[in-house]
Amino acid sequence: MTVENLDLIAGWAGLVLTLMVFSYLLADNFLYRIAVHVLIGTAAAYIAIAAVEEVLLPWLRATVFSDDAETSASIRALGILPIFLGALLLLKASPRFARMGNFGTVFMIGIGTGVALVGAVIGTVLPLARDASNSFDHESVLNGAVLLVGTLCTLVYFQYLSRRRSDGEPVNRVHIRTLRFVGQGFVTLTLGALYASAILTSLSIFSSVIQDQLRFILDQLGG
Amino acid sequence: MQADRKTRRRRRLKLGNAVNATLVLALGFTTMVGLISPADSTVGLTADIFLQLAGVLAAVAVLVGVSNLLFVHLGRLPRVRKGGFYSLVVILSAAAVTAVHVLDRTDAWGGDLEGEKVGPRLFGVIQVTLESALAGLVFFFLVYAAYRLMRHRVTWANLVFLAAVLIVLVGWLPLKDWEGAGDVRDWLMEIPVTAGSRGLLIGIGLGTVTVGVRVLLGRERAYREP
Numbered sequence: 186m187t188v189e190n191l192d193l194i195a196g197w198a199g200l201v202l203t204l205m206v207f208s209y210l211l212a213d214n215f216l217y218r219i220a221v222h223v224l225i226g227t228a229a230a231y232i233a234i235a236a237v238e239e240v241l242l243p244w245l246r247a248t249v250f251s252d253d254a255e256t257s258a259s260i261r262a263l264g265i266l267p268i269f270l271g272a273l274l275l276l277k278a279s280p281r282f283a284r285m286g287n288f289g290t291v292f293m294i295g296i297g298t299g300v301a302l303v304g305a306v307i308g309t310v311l312p313l314a315r316d317a318s319n320s321f322d323h324e325s326v327l328n329g330a331v332l333l334v335g336t337l338c339t340l341v342y343f344q345y346l347s348r349r350r351s352d353g354e355p356v357n358r359v360h361i362r363t364l365r366f367v368g369q370g371f372v373t374l375t376l377g378a379l380y381a382s383a384i385l386t387s388l389s390i391f392s393s394v395i396q397d398q399l400r401f402i403l404d405q406l407g408g
Numbered sequence: 409m410q411a412d413r414k415t416r417r418r419r420r421l422k423l424g425n426a427v428n429a430t431l432v433l434a435l436g437f438t439t440m441v442g443l444i445s446p447a448d449s450t451v452g453l454t455a456d457i458f459l460q461l462a463g464v465l466a467a468v469a470v471l472v473g474v475s476n477l478l479f480v481h482l483g484r485l486p487r488v489r490k491g492g493f494y495s496l497v498v499i500l501s502a503a504a505v506t507a508v509h510v511l512d513r514t515d516a517w518g519g520d521l522e523g524e525k526v527g528p529r530l531f532g533v534i535q536v537t538l539e540s541a542l543a544g545l546v547f548f549f550l551v552y553a554a555y556r557l558m559r560h561r562v563t564w565a566n567l568v569f570l571a572a573v574l575i576v577l578v579g580w581l582p583l584k585d586w587e588g589a590g591d592v593r594d595w596l597m598e599i600p601v602t603a604g605s606r607g608l609l610i611g612i613g614l615g616t617v618t619v620g621v622r623v624l625l626g627r628e629r630a631y632r633e634p
Contacts, residue, residue, distance in 0.1 A: 196533075223501045224542070292461070295433070372607075
């Protein structure tokens with residue numbers, strides 16, 4: 186088999202798979218499901234291959250199977266630790282030994298929480314709060330006010346503190362209700378704009394897919 | 409006797425929770441302090457090792473997940489009427505990708521394909537094509553869902569949502585007589601949408617901090633024993 190033949194088979198396979206996916210527009214059917222299951226199988230295999238080749242093998246070569254004579258026994262042991270903890274995750278399938286599997290989870294949650302906390306504070310909350318406080322720096326007064334009020338009202342919209350009336354009904358003060366109402370407007374506008382952006386993105390992808398497949402068909406027809 | 413065993417079991421479970429919570433607190437706190445400390449300090453280097461260990465552990469977890477997926481589909485194979493055929497498709501697809509990768513790695517292709525890497529080509533055909541087609545398919549459902557929104561119930565929030573959608577879509581069109589639509593769209597994206605998304609992102613950040621602190625204090629059930 187030549188490379189050209191391989192590309193030809195790949196092109197036809199791509200066309201068939203695309204048609205199988207778009208057949209869902211008619212109804213949920215056998216062909217669409219086959220295409221989705223092909224995607225699941227290949228994605229799982231690619232992820233597993235990437236995990237082994239890009240992470241596990243380099244790690245094991247650098248620690249457990251290191252050729253460097255100066256690599257200490259403690260580094261080799263450290264190399265085995267995540268593999269051992271990962272293997273413990275398998276025990277979560279057994280009700281009797283599920284507790285042992287928690288160690289791997291605990292390790293991931295502990296480190297992940299540390300990273301998430303630092304990332305949320307340093308990477309999100311502080312820069313955005315600084316931007317919000319500088320709303321008037323680069324904009325007109327009106328735009329700056331809209332930016333600041335919008336940000337604050339959006340935050341107020343997501344707070345659920347309220348007083349309880351004697352009959353048990355929760356009630357907010359008028360000014361909080363007003364701020365929440367304005368915040369809801371900003372959230373709705375934002376989600377609408379993001380939704381429209383998603384439509385445009387998917388439209389671009391759709392036209393790109395159609396263009397690629399039409400070009401392949403025209404190539405085959407000699408057009 | 410049985411009551412005594414139950415009490416001992418309960419004690420052991422509580423001890424397990426305490427050990428888990430202590431480990432999470434120690435690992436999380438060390439990572440947090442290490443990330444904001446100089447990279448060459450002891451705690452910075454410790455956090456770096458922790459992050460590498462977490463990365464490798466995540467890779468092992470991915471392998472465990474993929475194995476679980478394949479075992480579940482292997483178990484479904486005999487039940488042809490309950491999706492056994494689709495499970496066969498999943499297993500064959502995964503096996504084909506793995507086989508091609510092994511052949512690539514061992515340079516086992518002969519003839520004109522000698523020295524070629526078939527795996528990346530296969531990736532381009534199957535993975536990229538299928539994902540693009542599915543992403544393109546989403547277009548139809550997004551438009552249909554927007555249409556259904558107004559048929560379901562008309563509220564002021566629905567109207568604002570649809571107005572924002574229409575402004576962004578119309579503003580995107582290159583219409584000569586409607587240049588104002590592009591300006592309105594740009595203003596909407598730069599001012600109100602920026603304000604809203606800034607508020608949403610700060611809210612998500614604050615929520616992450618709240619949940620993170622609860623996890624570090626052992627108040628979340630994610631790793632606690634029942």
